[in-house]
Amino acid sequence: MNRQLSSWGRFPYAPQTADTCHWRHEVPSKLCSLVSTQGSTLPYGNGRSYGDSCLAASDHVLSLRSLDRFIQVDWQRGRVVAEAGVTLAQILEISIPRGWFLAVAPGTQLATLGGAIANDVHGKNHHVRGTFGNYLISMGLLRHREEVVTCSASQNTELYSATIGGLGLTGIILWAEIQLIPILSSQIDSVTVRFGSLEEFFSLSAELDAKHEYSVAWIDCLSKGSQVGRGVFIVGDHAHYGSLIEKERTQLVMPFSPPISLINKASLRVFNEVYWRLHPSERALRRNSYESFFFPLDRINNWNRIYGRKGFQQYQCVIPEAVAPRVMGEVLRVISSSGQGSFLAVLKRCGEIVSPGILSFPMKGTSLALDFPQNTQLASLFERLDSMVHEAGGRLYPAKDAHMKGCDFRRAYPAWQQLEVLRDPTLMSRFWKRVIE
Numbered sequence: 001m002n003r004q005l006s007s008w009g010r011f012p013y014a015p016q017t018a019d020t021c022h023w024r025h026e027v028p029s030k031l032c033s034l035v036s037t038q039g040s041t042l043p044y045g046n047g048r049s050y051g052d053s054c055l056a057a058s059d060h061v062l063s064l065r066s067l068d069r070f071i072q073v074d075w076q077r078g079r080v081v082a083e084a085g086v087t088l089a090q091i092l093e094i095s096i097p098r099g100w101f102l103a104v105a106p107g108t109q110l111a112t113l114g115g116a117i118a119n120d121v122h123g124k125n126h127h128v129r130g131t132f133g134n135y136l137i138s139m140g141l142l143r144h145r146e147e148v149v150t151c152s153a154s155q156n157t158e159l160y161s162a163t164i165g166g167l168g169l170t171g172i173i174l175w176a177e178i179q180l181i182p183i184l185s186s187q188i189d190s191v192t193v194r195f196g197s198l199e200e201f202f203s204l205s206a207e208l209d210a211k212h213e214y215s216v217a218w219i220d221c222l223s224k225g226s227q228v229g230r231g232v233f234i235v236g237d238h239a240h241y242g243s244l245i246e247k248e249r250t251q252l253v254m255p256f257s258p259p260i261s262l263i264n265k266a267s268l269r270v271f272n273e274v275y276w277r278l279h280p281s282e283r284a285l286r287r288n289s290y291e292s293f294f295f296p297l298d299r300i301n302n303w304n305r306i307y308g309r310k311g312f313q314q315y316q317c318v319i320p321e322a323v324a325p326r327v328m329g330e331v332l333r334v335i336s337s338s339g340q341g342s343f344l345a346v347l348k349r350c351g352e353i354v355s356p357g358i359l360s361f362p363m364k365g366t367s368l369a370l371d372f373p374q375n376t377q378l379a380s381l382f383e384r385l386d387s388m389v390h391e392a393g394g395r396l397y398p399a400k401d402a403h404m405k406g407c408d409f410r411r412a413y414p415a416w417q418q419l420e421v422l423r424d425p426t427l428m429s430r431f432w433k434r435v436i437e
Contacts, residue, residue: 005061008304009050010311011374011402014430016055018044018063024083024174027062031144031172031426034060040428043168045112046087049119050314051402052430053167062172064114071175075100078180079137084114084173089298091178096290097244100180103135107346109295114173119399120165120357122350123294124214124236129181130353131360133164139176144426148174153356162422164357167398169423169432185242188214188293190286191235194279198229198329205233205349213237214293216348220272221332221341221370229332231347232279236293246289254305261308261373263342271343297344307373312342315382316361316369316397317389318350324366327392331368331385338381342371358415361397369400379403398431409435 005016019034019041021027034041042056044063055061067085074080078100080091088102089109095101106121115121117139122131129135138152141159151160163170191208195201201217209215212235219231297303304312319327328347335341346369350362372378382403389396395412396404410416420436 005044005047005063007051007054008048009313009402010304011313012052012055012430013311014052014055014059016044016059016061018061020063020066022066024067027064027142027172027174030062031142034062035144035426040426042427042429043084043114043118043172045085045115046110048108048111048115050400052434053119053398053401053432055430057428057430057433064172065112067174070094078182079177080180081175081177082113083175084112086113087111088113088116092290095180096183096186096246099182099184099244101183101238101290103129103179103181104132105294106132107295108298109291110298113176113178114168117164117173117176118166118168120355120360121399122362124216124348126353126362127209127215127349127351128213130351131165131355131357131362133355133357133360134353135179136164136356137177137179139163140174141171142174143171143424159422161356161358162419164355165359165361166357166419167359167429167432169419169427169429171424171427183238183244185239186244186246186290187239187242188236188288188290189239190288190293191283192232192279192286193283194230194232194276194281196227196230198325198332201229201231201233201347202325208233208235209349211235216346218275219332219345219347219368220276221335221345222269222272222339224336228329228336229347230276231345232276236288239287242287246291249289249291249299251301252299253301254303257305257309259309261310261312262306263373265339268341268343275343307371310374312371312373313378313402314369314371314400315385316367316400317385317394318361318363318365318367318397319389319392319394320363320365323392327388327394328366328368331388334381334384334388335370338377340372340375340377340381342373345370358418359398359413361395361399363395365394369397401431404435406435406437
């Protein structure tokens with residue numbers, strides 16, 4: 001039975017008709033069928049990509065979420081082999097009680113294993129671990145009318161590198177083997193402190209990042225003047241003692257999409273002020289559950305509905321280290337003066353560990369991610385921000401993008417031509433069509 005799917009940001013509005021695969025042996029025939037009737041398709045996981053990178057140019061996707069089985073586990077070495085539709089939450093559910101955790105955890109545990117690879121996700125510990133692709137041992141890749149091939153750092157290496165961060169364009173990932181990291185407790189010991197300016201953020205980051213596994217900051221996107229870039233700085237590490245069993249959290253639900261976004265100038269200004277002042281002015285120690293530390297929004301089912309029926313766009317950029325303090329200050333001042341944004345504003349430093357993926361997003365520097373309710377004013381704001389980012393030698397994250405100009409993408413990701421050569425010609429996304437034509 002076909003279903004209608006969308007991206008997480010629900011912009012652009014392009015409902016996708018899904019053909020679901022329940023078993024790996026079904027994938028080749030369903031891929032051939034879609035290609036023969038629609039011309040092209042695209043693999044689709046759990047729909048956590050924000051923009052149009054998960055939307056097929058034909059608007060007909062091959063849904064792999066039902067491929068959610070574990071194939072093999074090795075708890076001595078912390079290695080898991082699973083189908084591409086397994087979510088990160090499912091991996092954590094069985095690995096944490098056995099003393100293992102994801103080496104790299106993005107902001108949601110509801111992404112699939114295949115999606116984590118295709119977008120080469122990163123997390124709060126990029127400065128220590130790099131990206132998800134750094135822990136991908138091997139994967140099975142299916143291309144149209146070809147046999148399944150195993151890709152790794154030593155087998156089919158070109159396809160391996162192009163598939164990591166390759167946005168699902170090189171083939172269908174059927175299964176993958178990943179390396180986990182050992183833990184002693186499911187909990188996270190953190191240090192939290194609020195700061196009053198962007199300068200203070202960089203000072204805290206320089207002092208604390210190297211001492212902790214995880215580091216991230218929340219930013220008040222409306223702060224002005226000397227307080228531009230004020231926020232809350234959080235570092236953390238896996239606890240050295242405590243239970244490996246987590247209590248179940250109560251799930252909240254956003255039951256419907258309101259006619260207009262609940263995030264507006266008035267509500268945002270009040271929320272940001274209260275949120276900033278609720279956090280300590282002196283460094284405070286705290287023990288967190290891993291879910292509240294890594295995945296706070298996952299507690300709210302369908303939280304994307306908060307932004308209303310028009311959806312939202314996330315703007316995520318990374319600025320090279322040498323110019324990050326100056327350029328990020330300019331970026332934040334432009335955002336603040338626009339009066340737009342949301343309470344979801346994340347600032348973090350990225351490290352210098354190189355991903356095996358040729359289109360990986362992070363670089364040594366500073367990354368900013370911020371959600372914006374969709375409206376007609378975003379185009380002009382994003383144009384200003386894009387100019388600043390690209391003049392600084394930075395780039396945007398394709399997994400979150402719904403607006404990037406093709407010339408900007410091709411300049412920021414010169415390896416796009418390698419991906420295009422290796423792309424399965426029957427796989428095409430709205431994003432790729434937009435940026436390479």
